[in-house]
Amino acid sequence: MTLSAPSTPEKDRLTALAASRYRNGQKLSASWNEALDAILSHRSVRSYLPQSVPDNIIEIAVAAGQSAPTSSNLQAWSVIAVEDKDLQDRLNAVAGNQRQITEAPLLLVWLADLARSRGIATEKGRTADGLDYLESFLLGVIDAALAAQNAVVALESLGFGTCYIGAIRNDPEAVSRELGLPDGVFAVFGLTVGYPDPARPADVKPRLSQQAVLHRNRYDPTAHRAALVDYNHALGSFQREQAMPPADWTEQVSSRIGTETALKGRHVLKGVIRKLGFTLK
Structure with a gap:
């Protein structure tokens, strides 16, 4: 009789x-750790409980965001914590x-922020022509995305639930007015945060x-x-379960991706971004 090797909890x-x-037999092999588990x-x-997110948790999320890589250390992002229900x-x-926005006690709005860099250049009496190019806008968007995802991992490791809100881009000008954004700052996406409602659990989507x-070379x-x-x-089995x-x-x-209408107003995004102070050369 051949005995199989004992399994380990990890x-x-x-x-x-x-x-x-994956739900497809995909095997993963590595030394298990809590970071892998969280990701x-x-x-x-x-679905969230009506319980506010403590300030120290917001600060941990921001610290995690600031621990993400940032191009040339420009740190070209900011985040606004929206807790006022009327503003939400x-x-x-x-x-x-x-x-999820209705229920969440906290909405984090992640921003590509070139205004801070431009202000630094102005204070030093220098030009900031490099900010007028598409590359700089992309830099700010990527920095914001990297920071937000770090924050998500940190928040989820502490037991909080999150959900990205891309629809913040449906009307960037309205969002800019509501949040008092200066020229050169763009709301990339929102992120709801709160204590998950155990009565309405979410599962891992395949x-x-x-x-x-995965491509090779x-x-x-x-x-x-x-x-x-x-x-x-x-995905069908997931949908039935949920x-x-x-x-x-x-x-x-x-x-x-089939029609302009499916973009829900975002088909004019390039023009709106320029109105918000990004030249996009």
Whole structure:
């Protein structure tokens, strides 16, 4: 009789995390640690308890954000913690009145912030022509995204739920007015934060198989094809478990990119960004 090697709690945990994330037999092998667990366990939380987020937690989230990489150490981002419910409601109107914004006690709005850099240059009597180029806008957006994702990992490790809100970009001018943003500052996305409601738990949403997204040395434009049928099946089982309306992922993708209307006002984003003080040469 051949005995199999005993499993370890760490190996079992990685197996469970892989099963939740992929639902396709994908194996993961590494030394388990709490950071990996927090990252691989991510799920978007849309149901919150009516309990405020303590100030020290906001400060930890910002510290985590500031611990992310930043291009040339320019630190070209800022974040606004929105706790005023009336202001949240007005921002929610821009975002299409989403349940998670209504319920969350905290909305963090992450900003690409070139105003601070321009102000520094002005104070030193120097020009800031480099900020007028698309590269600088991208730099601010990327810095904000890196910082926010670090904050998400930190918040979730402490038991908080989060959900990104891209619909903040539906009307950047309205958001800018509500938040008093100066020229050269752009609201990239929002992030709801709060204590998850245990009565309405969120689960880990499966992702495309690694076959579809991992390329070796050169991009393979056909790599995703075999993975789509399996992914639609995996996502369908998730939707049933979460009592969500069934939706084929490939249909969702084609609908989301199919028309100008599907962009929900963001088709004019380039012009609006220029109005907000970004030249985008």
